[in-house]
Amino acid sequence: MASDGTRFIFTAGRTPAETFAVVGFTLKQSLSSLFRLDITVACNDPAIGFKQVLDEMATLTIWQGETLQRRVRGIVTFCEQGDTGKHQTLYTMAVHPEFWRSSQRQNCRSFQNYDIAYIFAKLLKEMDIRTHDTLFRRPHPEREFCVQFMETDYEFISRLAAEEGLFFFEEEYLKENAQKLTFADDSSVLRSLGSLPYNPNAASESSTYCINTFRRSAQILPAQVTTQDYTFTAPGWPAQYNEYGRKLAYQRPEYEIFDYPGRFKDEQHGADFAKYQVEGWRNNVDFASGTSNSPQLQPGRRFALTDHPREDLNDVWQVVSCMLTGSQPQALIGSSGQGTTLNCEFRVIPAIQTWRPQPLPKPLIDGPQIAIVTGPAGEEIYCDEHGRVTVKFAWDRYNKANEESSCWVRVSQAWAGTGFGNIAIPRVGQEVIVDFLNGDPDQP
Known part of the structure; x- marks a missing residue:
């Protein structure tokens, strides 16, 4: 050939x-x-x-x-x-x-006081995926109790990534002969392909790479997100955060997404989650699509468009999706077909904008579950200052039955209130019925 x-x-x-x-x-x-x-x-x-x-x-x-x-x-x-x-x-x-393997594994497990970088690394290591990067420009605090419940590893990682405003892609390194699964939270980390000229007359087999067609689009999407939650340790804390999207000039600002419970218990997560959600809902409010003969266009890369007759389109864009199609009919012995062709259909957004995934649904636990109260060896009663206990769930295959088997779990009492109440602490080794706030696996 x-x-x-x-x-x-x-x-x-x-x-x-x-x-x-x-x-x-x-x-x-x-x-x-x-x-x-x-x-x-x-x-x-x-x-x-x-x-x-x-x-x-x-x-x-x-x-x-x-x-x-x-x-x-x-x-x-x-x-x-x-x-x-x-x-x-x-x-x-x-x-x-290789990350596809995570879609073939469903599990129930919990992670305590770990950030998402640790959680991702542990899951990927179990699938023998060791070449991955976490390119973070923003803080991602530890999570007190993070549960994977009847989700595939892929669903679990994708959901956490969306909550934390992360996007992922396969980064190719030609010179190093490497390819890495990459998690990022800011478009500034994306590598550039340089400039690509606009040329509507170029053929698909041309050796000069260019943009053949380029169409600009905009649409109406939710303008703001308000997220709210509650924590018993700070009942007077408003726990409400609001974030508006960018480029609202041509739509109504009252298009609002209200999210409760927001699944946060601190200011850092509350403010960040609102920001990530609104940017996720509006990830394609302003975009462009087109075709090219370049095989190098791929998600996770940027390029500068040049020579377009509409001057404001000559800007830096980042690729969010593409479909690369190649044909090589001469590979068939005796074929009289045309030569090799290559075409790329793509969608891009302005490079100054960080693309984030839309929020993904979290699995809900639809009823109470059985658990065993746990604690240090030799202890009969083990609780904190709020009378909370630790437990081991029946589905937990990883944690030992000790004081680290779960987060602290509140205990329902017969009567509670200011100046009133009684208290009964379940003993270590006793069976208890555990419910979950709003069905959230992270809040037993």
């Missing part, structure tokens, strides 16, 4: 490097989601075993002449043997990032 133009190379699993010839592919990517590469390849072997490729690493590389332009790595999650012709057999595969 000629090496002076655009070409695609694909390797998968335990097969030799020259096993597959790329016929065509579609790569879909967006911030805070798992990419999917659907690829069709031709092979001289009509009997490639599924065990040779499934759950194995695969790599798609895109070349311009002898220069590597793009590398996408992941694991093969689907394989189908297609038609067998006179010379070749077609195979279709789906490739996802």
Whole structure:
């Protein structure tokens, strides 16, 4: 195959490097989601075993002449043997990032007094994903009690990331031959692709990368978020935070999202959660979409648009989603089709704006649960100054039955109030029925 133009190379699993010839592919990517590469390849072997490729690493590389332009790595999650012709057999595969493995694991567990960087690192390590980055520019305080309840690891991580205003993407490092899952909370950490000129007349196989079409859009979305909560340790604390979005000139400011309970117990989380929510709800209030022949456009990158006739569009943009489509019909022996083509459809937002995911639903516990009161070895009664106890839940497979098995849990009494009440502390080892505030697993 000629090496002076655009070409695609694909390797998968335990097969030799020259096993597959790329016929065509579609790569879909967006911030805070798992990419999917659907690829069709031709092979001289009509009997490639599924065990040779499934759950194995695969790599798609895109070349311009002898220069590597793009590398996408992941694991093969689907394989189908297609038609067998006179010379070749077609195979279709789906490739996802290694992070996809987290969607195949559902669990119940709790984390106490850890921040999200620690929680993410622990979960990713369990899936043998060690190459990840946390590029934080804002504080992300520890969480007193953080529960994963009947969620996949992917759902749990995605939900926490959305709560904390984080977006994630696969960062490619061509020179270092590396690809890293990256979590970030500010657009300033994104790497730049440099400038791309606007050229509506360029062909898809052109070696000069440019923007072929560019359409600007805006829409009406909620203008503000108010979040509120309550904590018994500070009953007089207002615990209400409000945040307005940016660019409200063409919409009503009274479009409000009220969130209760806000699931925060301190000022830092309260103020941050309101900010992250409004920016999540408005993450595509002002955007542009278009097409390009560049394979380098990908979520997590910025570029400067130049030479557009509308001057205010010649600005710096960040990519939030894209679909890269490639065709290489000459990979089929005897094909008389056209040459290699490559096209990228993308969506971008102004680079000065930090894209954040919309809030994701949190699982609710729909009724009381059984637990055993815990405490230090040899203690009969173990409580804090508020009469709260620690417990071990029946679903907890990780924590030991001791004073660190849960956060402090309030105990309901027969009568309570200023100047009134009685108190009965359940003993260590006794069975108790535990309810949850607003069904929140983090608040037993």
